[in-house]
Amino acid sequence: MTKQTPPRVLVVDDEPSVGMIFHRILGEVGYEVISASNGAECLRVLRKEDVQLVFLDLQMPGMDGVQTFKKIRETHSKLPVIIMTAFQTVNSAVETMKLGALDYLIKPLEADKLNAVVRQALDVSKMSSTVVPSVSVAGEESDVDMMAKSPEMQKVMALVKKVAPTEVPVLILGESGTGKEVTARTVHRLSKRAKKPFVVVDCAALPESIIESELFGYEKGAFTGADNSRAGKFEQANSGTLFLDEIGNLSLPIQAKLLRFLQEPRIERLGARKGPIKLDVRILAATNADLEKVVAAGTFREDLYHRLKVFVVELPALRQRGPEDLDALIVGLVDGFRRQLGKPRLSVASETLGLLKAYRWPGNVRELQNALRSATLLADDVVLPEHLPMSIRSARPAMETQTFFAGLDDVIRKVEREHIETVLKKNSHDLTKTAHELGLDVATLEEKIKNLAL
Ligand SMILES: Nc1ncnc2c1ncn2[C@@H]1O[C@H](COP(=O)(O)OP(=O)(O)OP(=O)(O)O)[C@@H](O)[C@H]1O
Ligand SMILES: [Mg+2]
Structure with a gap:
């Protein structure tokens, strides 16, 4: 091992x-x-x-x-x-x-x-x-209400509501940060198993030796260091739901065991002396990998893939959802941080909102959450553009917005460029003075100079 x-x-x-x-x-x-x-x-x-x-x-x-x-x-x-x-x-x-x-x-x-x-x-x-080896048993408190206002997410919610009360395994697909885990929790919460355990196993990068014993448990003496017997995640999830996150990373032998479980819900602990244990576990799985490609590459079993893809919930990327979602997520997240940070007057400047809406969010909801967490922490009362991470402040607008606003954008850039140039000249290119006069901090000015190719 x-x-x-x-x-x-x-x-x-x-x-x-x-x-x-x-x-x-x-x-x-x-x-x-x-x-x-x-x-x-x-x-x-x-x-x-x-x-x-x-x-x-x-x-x-x-x-x-x-x-x-x-x-x-x-x-x-x-x-x-x-x-x-x-x-x-x-x-x-x-x-x-x-x-x-x-x-x-x-x-x-x-x-x-x-x-x-x-x-x-x-x-x-x-x-x-x-x-x-991130494995956690979730409690009620980590259940987030899943926000789904856009038509794209309404479709997802309709699927979730349809499949939740059944016993069918669900495969959740989506880019990183799109809410795969929240979706899995929602399926569990809307199922008959809601009051039973919801057990998460993150299969990413777990070596076979660890994941096997984590999932299936072991008997005392099964391997060096097994001083006690231990129930695995399958057993812990009994009568509830087991969420296998990043399933594309499971090794082939474990995939075989999982497939067997889906056909006949029984497991055997490592080093078991008695026969297999019969269990009642609903399986949910998620991945941000393109499983079809992984199957073609030979590292994911085709039969397991067919078994899992019976019911697929595919989460659209944040940039593919209607603007209602971004709006509602921003409001919800800022509300949360307002309370968490004890800053009752916290608000978001319209310029900041503009930047948030123009950004493409490659890291999806998770990236938005991280950006707003640090921005609301840095802000006094108003979240200003300068509180946002550099990547968001300096990003080119999203494709769609860019085409739509191309004309206006260019005009604004031109005006901004000319104005900054004038003030710079007036102050003999002294950055501190210029920044002060423009009501910017020096870093923001430097960035603008760079972006506007001054
Ligand atoms: N629709 C949503 N409503 C409210 N919060 C959401 C929603 N989608 C995602 N989140 C929040 O965004 C964060 C990321 O979501 P989650 O962990 O479910 O994504 P993921 O797809 O599993 O990401 P990763 O691929 O990085 O594991 C979480 O904190 C989650 O609470
Ligand atoms: Mg996840």
Whole structure:
């Protein structure tokens, strides 16, 4: 059996219980957690150990979180760092986000949120080659209401409502961030199994040795290190729903076992001495891969594909949905962050809305959520264009909008270009003075100069 090093997470907090919480939550899903109780210790650990992700408390005696963060950046320019903050110190989190921290978490920590943030962080830092055995049993609190206002999403909802009460396996397809997991949860929630467990297994990049025991469980002594017997995810999902995420990544032998299960719902734990266990589990699966291509490439079983594609729900990309969806998602997300951040007067400037609507959203709803999370954190009361990630501010408008507004766009560009040129000349090309006069910050001005080819 192959043995891979699990991703290593460093938790920096002067409160020892925090390290223990991380140990319990992340240890359970296969991460290695090491702790440091202050900034100096954090830097010492980073000098010696290979770490993939850091959780950093803001308020610590001695070197505080912001100072520690700056020090980390001196030696580790790309290491993802997530700030942990209390409600009262959310403003300092702003400072670290501006310095390049990846995300922030507000204490007290919630297991579901923590798992999601870790998964995403390791994704973002392109750690996809590392083993990320993310397996979580979801609770009621993570059930989001699925927003579906556009005609495209109304069609999806109609399918979901139709298939939910049945026992049919469902294959959910869609680009990354389109809401495949939310859809799976919605199917479960609208099914007769709603009060029973909903178990998620992320099949991405899991080596066979781990996924097999995760899915099917094992008996004591089945392999070195199996000190106890353990029920697998299939058993945990008994009488409920098992959601196999990124199913395109399952190895062929596990695909064979899954197919067998779909034909006859029984499993056998690894190293089982007794016969198979009969189960009652509804299977939902998702992937952002083109399964037909994967089948053609020979890494996905054709018979399993046919079995799964009996009922397919295909999620359109955000840019393919009617504008109602984007509007409603923005309103819903900003509402949520307004409450979460305790900023009751938070609103979005119309210029910002314009940028959000013109963007193509290659990362779909997840990207929108991330953009609004950081923007609402950086904003005081009004979310301005400068609070948006650079990729969104500087993107060319989406194809459709571009053609539609081509004339107007060009006029605006021309006027803007001329005006900036005049003010620049007047101030002898002093950027600070010019920016001040134009009511921009220097970075925004520099960007405009670049974009307008001044
Ligand atoms: N229709 C929707 N209404 C409300 N929230 C949504 C909707 N679709 C997606 N989201 C939110 O966007 C985020 C991404 O959704 P989800 O995790 O379901 O996408 P996914 O397709 O599984 O993405 P990935 O491929 O990255 O795993 C989640 O936080 C989810 O709550
Ligand atoms: Mg997903």
